[in-house]
Amino acid sequence: MFDFVFHNPTKIVFGRRQEETIGEELKNAGMRRVLFIYGRNSIKRSGLFDRITASLDRSGISYVEYGGVVSNPVLSHTRQGVELARREGVEAVLAVGGGSVLDEGKAIAVGALADDDVWNYFTGKEVAGALPVFTVLTLAATGSEMNGNAVVTNEETRQKYNIGSPHVYPRVSILNPELTISVPRDYSAYGAVDAIAHVIEGYFTRQAGSHLQDRLVEGIIKTVIETSNVIMREPDNYPARAEFMWAATLALNGLTTAGLREYSFPNHMIEHSLSAIYNIAHGAGLAIVMPAWMKWYSARAPERFARFAREVFGREGAAAGISALEEWFAAIDAPVRLGEVNIPAGDIDMIAANAAALASKWGIGDLYRREVIAEILQLAV
């Protein structure tokens, strides 16, 4: 256990129909006017939009509607949202959707209080403040509902970069597992891959830590696998959707990395380039990158990988654990090779150059040089 600060002030309201309390939560927090940000019009067809606006109306909260967030949210739409938030004088951001909507909502919350371009905060400028963020989650995967991270893609420069700041922890996040029942099979699988990716980065790359975090991680992975197997068979199984949803939140809310030292996020680093360049789903990209990275990295941490194989899959040996994970990704129909998402092997050098820039930004450029990233990606051909 190494020195750490753990401070996660997000209030989680978990359960059926809880989105109907969002107006009250906003009112209790003193908010009167919000930017209501969402993605596609499916929230109107499903009735979710109406339930939320009815809740806002009951509590006397006015709102400015801002739809159209895309998966892998983009800077241009974020900038327009910042302009809208400033012009309309909203007091908070209400993000209703999956991780993409939440992340763009957080970015707009930062931009609305800044007097310069919001992209500056993705390239290194420290976030000085943000509008309060409130969320209603409709897809369990990214953990954005209970952390201070946001990822946005600059589509001009093909940079998928992130903000990390205490200012963008949501004040309140409403998690109703019923809302995730309509998530299609492929995105349910990608969510599972994403949640696993969030916990294995620290687990494998940490230079020191403790068994307590190991056990948290192993418990989350086993839960994700177990509940996803049920969800693949029975998409409307509420208990499985619920348990998965909370596991995905705990996977990236700071708990699994509290007390670790010198860990990094190489799988996310490489995947960000895949989805920035090819606009594939983040979870799909991670399913391709992770087995490749693990095969390349396992010799550097053989004890960690042997433990993973034993505790998560009941198998012996690093290679057996990696195979088991890769087989499970394939079993839930997540892609595990670049060709499955139509990325040609000939692009690897170009992808590696893109990823190497992010590696430098994240301070792991010494290990993850361009040629090393290319070597890892070759294992995914």
Next chain:
Amino acid sequence: MFDFVFHNPTKIVFGRRQEETIGEELKNAGMRRVLFIYGRNSIKRSGLFDRITASLDRSGISYVEYGGVVSNPVLSHTRQGVELARREGVEAVLAVGGGSVLDEGKAIAVGALADDDVWNYFTGKEVAGALPVFTVLTLAATGSEMNGNAVVTNEETRQKYNIGSPHVYPRVSILNPELTISVPRDYSAYGAVDAIAHVIEGYFTRQAGSHLQDRLVEGIIKTVIETSNVIMREPDNYPARAEFMWAATLALNGLTTAGLREYSFPNHMIEHSLSAIYNIAHGAGLAIVMPAWMKWYSARAPERFARFAREVFGREGAAAGISALEEWFAAIDAPVRLGEVNIPAGDIDMIAANAAALASKWGIGDLYRREVIAEILQLAV
């Protein structure tokens, strides 16, 4: 997973020498004058008192000193603290010590803002507010550093009752494992028993829940056992003290019970009577009560107890798991029978009557009638 609200806003600052930052934390929170509450004078001999007051001085925080909190903190001393806090116009409570000091500090924080007797809030009146609470923890056990609970004993009526309120979550808790190295062997063992007691109550008594919480609980128990075995041999082993400290915090910060339904705290209910009447250490009382309660209860939840035996101890069958836990308590020299702390079997009816009153207050009086509690205690003779 059942509906729940999880909201734990306490900031944890964890690591070596972190107590020297307490002045800055108070200043950043806008505090200028605090009630500095502690237990025995050992914090002066150890130099901790001076390090903290130096930190307060550096940040321009004035303080009113209030020592003398006893283990199983008592109402009379709490009331005096409330008077002092009101008279001196402090803006916050700074509690430096173990769970007893933190709990009395929380009670004083409630009483200082109330216009009636603080005991009213232990007997059922809802807490409407409290001074902000800041803590420096010197003994890992109760979890009070990251929750909204406080237990105080009314020594006139021999009632050991509790407050549970969002108002008494500490704003900041500083956890320096070095400060726990001087905890004597017996209290280190009681701390381990207490942390285990906090997680097993929900684990065994819940009417419904999920494997995610089960795995969190099992991971915490295995960590507590593993690190305590090291601490018993090497009291100054920092990594073991650190891992134990964080495990004890996670054991009662709301995570292990989020999403459970209809769970209760029968072991704490019975133990509160033992320590209220005989003033024994809470952890010692729990080590006596738990094996007895488990033997009595296990037939009601055979699958839960079989899982406990298998996952925590690698044994088969409910009885084997209970024996393993009892043997481990004995191995770390925690008492497992009433006679070991000089409580005569002839007192059982009187103890049961005291506990039955708390059972009613906690809404579990239908199951835990006086004669049932006596039957459980007979198993500890």
